[in-house]
């Protein structure tokens with residue numbers, strides 16, 4: 172419930188301030204260069220900060236007739252105003268504090284920055300504009316805070332806020348990852364701006380300056396440069412020093428430091444009055460410096476990046492919102508009329524898209540169907556089939572529109588029995604894969620009047636549309652429905668590439684027939700080992716995905732197991748060298764050889780070796796260890812030349828194989844991992860990566876093994892390495 176409040180607040184706050192935030196961020200990004208431009212002026216003399224006021228007064232009085240004041244700005248540029256008959260050294264100019272020489276005249280204000288500053292502060296609307304911008308600044312603060320709370324919720328708790336965000340290559344990932352990085356600068360920017368506006372309109376609590384007076388007791392007249400207060404004050408603490416107007420004792424030196432103002436007797440050098448600035452004033456100066464970056468190039472650059480980040484958030488937030496809103500559907504029938512009910516659990520809208528496809532297909536087939544959120548589950552008088560499609564969020568939790576469902580399920584009496592089908596969407600990157608769909612399945616099995624035809628729910632990794640489509644077609648035919656389910660989820664036609672077969676090698680042992688295909692693209696096509704190749708066999712609707720490797724010539728490598736009734740594997744097996752094949756390459760960045768990290772362990776079984784055949788030849792600074800489980804020595808022969816070449820070229824540091832159908836000390840790849848547990852633990856602890864490709868059963872066994880290795884070797888829990896992205900999988 173709370174997360175809904177944060178989400179709506181985050182959304183409405185951004186929408187209401189959108190245009191003004193946009194203008195403020197664009198002008199702010201330019202204005203961040205003002206302090207940099209100022210700081211880069213050559214008016215600073217090394218060690219100015221360390222010079223004492225006494226030293227400076229001494230230098231100036233020797234050099235100039237009458238000094239009116241001295242100013243030290245945030246960049247430690249020293250300005251003085253002098254009165255002189257010589258026009259060249261009359262008025263205000265920059266000086267070298269050590270010899271008093273004039274360095275430069277005060278340049279006129281930069282028109283461009285002046286224009287931008289006025290616009291940024293008030294949109295040229297004077298006081299109403301300033302008030303408005305102050306409010307926008309405060310809204311930015313609220314947007315940052317609600318965004319922070321949403322990120323905590325997304326990460327699964329406050330303590331997990333800083334843990335690795337799983338990169339699912341989505342725009343949400345960029346939004347959250349950048350948000351976490353820029354959270355503090357943006358909060359500082361927003362709070363300091365709000366404070367400055369409140370100060371400008373006297374909205375801050377009144378606090379008086381504390382004034383302490385002291386009567387002059389001393390009689391000795393001493394020279395200015397001998398005044399103890401001048402001797403003990405360095406220029407780094409000074410803002411301004413005003414010289415006495417006349418030689419009259421009633422005229423004082425006024426020394427403005429960063430936190431107080433001192434009145435100094437011009438004959439004796441005694442401090443006769445100290446005025447401590449109120450805290451609100453000190454805070455206003457701090458806010459000004461923090462909001463403008465005055466005096467610091469690094470902070471100015473951080474402010475610039477914050478403004479760019481705000482612009483990016485506005486873009487990514489709009490895309491996310493558009494995606495969510497576009498997945499909303501208006502039902503044609505009301506729920507009481509419908510015999511098909513589709514309920515969706517979705518956080519970011521992708522699951523809803525699948526529900527919508529089924530909804531539209533059923534409508535087109537003339538069925539009465541109702542689509543809704545899982546949270547709105549209720550009694551449906553005419554229901555025959557309930558289809559639940561849900562993602563999992565957080566750490567195995569329901570998405571935000573589904574958290575009430577299980578409770579409602581328990582409380583709702585069902586009078587008329589119906590069938591229920593459950594589809595889970597999730598990602599293997601998370602330990603609790605499709606956990607919420609599994610939980611629903613378990614709960615629904617306990618309901619007397621709900622019939623669940625499948626023993627297991629359908630669980631889909633990475634929104635694989637093909638898996639969903641195949642399920643829909645099977646379900647439609649079992650329900651005697653003639654459904655048209657689109658072949659592609661997106662209407663954008665994927666780019667096909669024509670490859671030519673350059674080599675084909677088959678190997679058959681007593682158990683399996685496997686073969687490799689080497690393909691070369693007719694036109695240059697970029698791909699990386701670990702990417703996926705989508706093939707749709709002729710006269711077939713659905714595509715099949717294969718993880719691909721690359722040989723040293725840059726050709727594409729596939730490793731395929733032939734299934735006696737497999738349509739695609741037989742189609743590929745029938746291809747002859749020099750024949751052509753139309754395919755689509757799908758980027759699979761989650762399963763590329765990592766760019767960082769010193770060590771990578773590759774674990775495969777069966778034809779899962781394919782992407783690794785490319786990775787062992789990739790140029791990388793990391794040491795690569797390959798563990799492979801296959802059935803027989805015959806099946807190893809097919810890949811041996813590639814592997815031996817990599818060992819010879821030293822791009823592969825270690826190769827171990829387990830045979831499940833031969834006399835061999837190690838039967839499964841799991842046995843090899845168990846044997847080398849100490850090394851595996853070391854690599855995990857030092858930030859290395861483990862990549863797994865092959866069957867899901869093997870992957871699950873390896874996960875259990877890794878969990879044990881982590882416990883035994885007193886490492887962090889396995890989940891931590893998985894969350895940090897050190898475990899990459901591509902299993903089927």
Ligand SMILES: Cc1cc2nc3c(=O)[nH]c(=O)nc-3n(C[C@H](O)[C@H](O)[C@H](O)COP(=O)(O)O)c2cc1C
Pocket residue numbers: 325326339516517518519520521522523562563564565566567568570596597598599601602603604605606633634
């Ligand atoms: C922050 C976050 C947490 C996730 N947690 C899990 C999880 O615990 N288990 C899982 O299988 N998938 C998890 N996923 C993957 C999503 O379930 C998957 O991407 C799904 O397709 C998202 O669908 P939606 O856009 O409809 O919410 C998570 C995704 C994100 C962004």
